[in-house]
Amino acid sequence: MKSNPGGQLSPHQIIGRDALIADMWGILEGRSIYMNDLRRIGKTQIMVKMHASPATGWTTAKCDLGGFHTAAEFATQAYRMSLDVLGTKQKVLRRMTDLIGQVKGTEIAGLIKLPDGTPAPWKEVLRRTFADIEEAMVALASTQRMVFFWDEVPFLLDNIAKRESPAVAMEVLDVLRSLGQDHDRIRLLLTGSIGLHHILSELKQHGYNNSPLNRMELVQPGPLAEADAITLADDLLQGDGIKCDERAECARVIADAVGCVSFYVHKLISRLPRNSAITPKSIQTVLHREITSDNNDWDLQHYRERLTPYYGKDEPIALEVLDSLAVTDTMPFQAIRREVAARMKVDDERLRNLLGLLCRDHYLVRTEDNHYRFYLGLIRRWWRLSRSL
Ligand SMILES: Nc1ncnc2c1ncn2[C@@H]1O[C@H](COP(=O)(O)OP(=O)(O)O)[C@@H](O)[C@H]1O
Numbered sequence: 001m002k003s004n005p006g007g008q009l010s011p012h013q014i015i016g017r018d019a020l021i022a023d024m025w026g027i028l029e030g031r032s033i034y035m036n037d038l039r040r041i042g043k044t045q046i047m048v049k050m051h052a053s054p055a056t057g058w059t060t061a062k063c064d065l066g067g068f069h070t071a072a073e074f075a076t077q078a079y080r081m082s083l084d085v086l087g088t089k090q091k092v093l094r095r096m097t098d099l100i101g102q103v104k105g106t107e108i109a110g111l112i113k114l115p116d117g118t119p120a121p122w123k124e125v126l127r128r129t130f131a132d133i134e135e136a137m138v139a140l141a142s143t144q145r146m147v148f149f150w151d152e153v154p155f156l157l158d159n160i161a162k163r164e165s166p167a168v169a170m171e172v173l174d175v176l177r178s179l180g181q182d183h184d185r186i187r188l189l190l191t192g193s194i195g196l197h198h199i200l201s202e203l204k205q206h207g208y209n210n211s212p213l214n215r216m217e218l219v220q221p222g223p224l225a226e227a228d229a230i231t232l233a234d235d236l237l238q239g240d241g242i243k244c245d246e247r248a249e250c251a252r253v254i255a256d257a258v259g260c261v262s263f264y265v266h267k268l269i270s271r272l273p274r275n276s277a278i279t280p281k282s283i284q285t286v287l288h289r290e291i292t293s294d295n296n297d298w299d300l301q302h303y304r305e306r307l308t309p310y311y312g313k314d315e316p317i318a319l320e321v322l323d324s325l326a327v328t329d330t331m332p333f334q335a336i337r338r339e340v341a342a343r344m345k346v347d348d349e350r351l352r353n354l355l356g357l358l359c360r361d362h363y364l365v366r367t368e369d370n371h372y373r374f375y376l377g378l379i380r381r382w383w384r385l386s387r388s389l
């Protein structure tokens, strides 16, 4: 396998994740899932792997929702996917056929229309599609279920809030919740690279008060297991034809240096020299050069830039907290409080809240002994370097 940072992989190139995937199939038996973690951590590839080899009894459909801008586009896509999947199993979507007449998935150009040419109401399309799938699953087998893998739901909601209105985005969320609950044969596996809490707090300002996903299981995949990250590094070193005297040792050093995040494993290996043999030391040198470069393409600047829209007035406090934790491994609340208080006046409750948000946005995690630390070591290292701390 050749390094391909940020590219789409074929299922056999997606290393590891097997235990997590088995867990997720187990969870889906009982309820839907919201999978949230930093972008590039590997969420989409997990879905690709699940979609490529579903557990017994599951029918799957997968789609990235980030490109849709209206509720009607989303509903159309849900119907089109269902038709494509179920059509091949010779199942008819009766309620939808009553609404719009007989069509094939590939024939739907643009939005779904009623026979008189007017657009089909999106909620009605979703309701009927889900009811039809439920019926089709029951007809297929006594335990057959369908799961929609819907990637990047926050982008969809954000797009809809902007193009249509926040009110429509709220309706979409509510419909997702009720459809998810009303159909035992259908599950949703939703992902988001930004926490849904950002979308919800935006919608709350427009009067939204529901907790649409509180029945869903939250899953955070995190980096690869160490052994899998080493296997990935080893495969890529071979695939890219990189010369090294001790490949196993180099693979271990690479996995360790990037905290087992597969995107960074791909990235680092893609930057290693092709003409001379690498060593553990030269690997570290390349990594250092990459993350200190001002125009690196490791997507790290993103963690600095998004603080502004995410934290607004609290941005200076967030910076202070992150700067402190970039130079000290872990800190309990009281120590962070002292660091921040030395620079600015901050109310304890506000600081607690902010720390909670930094954890939900995956900048920080709490350790077992209730200290805070950076979630990813590489981001911490970059943070320290880029801010000259
Ligand atoms: N399990 C894996 N095995 C090998 N490479 C992976 C794996 N997961 C992610 N990658 C690499 O990381 C990149 C980002 O993964 P992706 O699933 O797109 O992240 P996300 O959806 O969380 O933003 C991929 O393009 C690929 O290079």
Ligand SMILES: [Mg+2]
Residues within 6 Å of the ligand: 040, 043, 044, 045, 151
């Ligand atoms: Mg993705």
